[in-house]
Amino acid sequence: MPLSEHEQRLLEQMERALYAEDPKFASSLRGRDPRSNFRRRIVLAVIGMIVGVVLLMTGLVAKIIPVSVLGFLMMLAAAFFAVTSYRGLNSAARLGVVDGGGAVRRPQQPAARRPRDHRGLMERLEERWNRRRDENGR
Secondary structure, three states: OOOOHHHHHHHHHHHHHHHHHOHHHHHHHHOOOHHHHHHHHHHHHHHHHHHHHHHHHHHHHHOOHHHHHHHHHHHHHHHHHHHHHHHHHHHHHHHOEEOOOOOEEOOOOOOOOOOOOOOOHHHHHHHHHHHHHHHOOO
16 A cells, blocks of 8 residues: 655655664665676676686596596586576565665556466366367367
8 A cells, every 4th residue: 555645755864864863774774786796706607607618618628537527516606696696676666666765666566467377287188178078179
């Protein structure tokens, strides 16, 4: 339920008073933009991927199998790190993002959502099978 204008003004006044009274505490409560965290994590993942490729190639050229395996595992870990970071960014976007002023921006909700089908997979497949069988006249 959205706040009324009066409630929003009161909340903003309370935030300003808190920030004026204890700016260090207010900035710790404010939160961070998940996009900056995502960028940092992606840079780390790319660096990890590059180091993994270097280790893999070094191990292959020097014919040291454990170094190659370590490089491959490092590349795998970097890819996993990047994917989990991307998923975290998407979940933050669904929940709302804290902007620089500390206000939560909610994403626009779609006008109409398609109702989810809560039946099991087997029930849906069985229904589809029966429909096809009935359409073929059997």
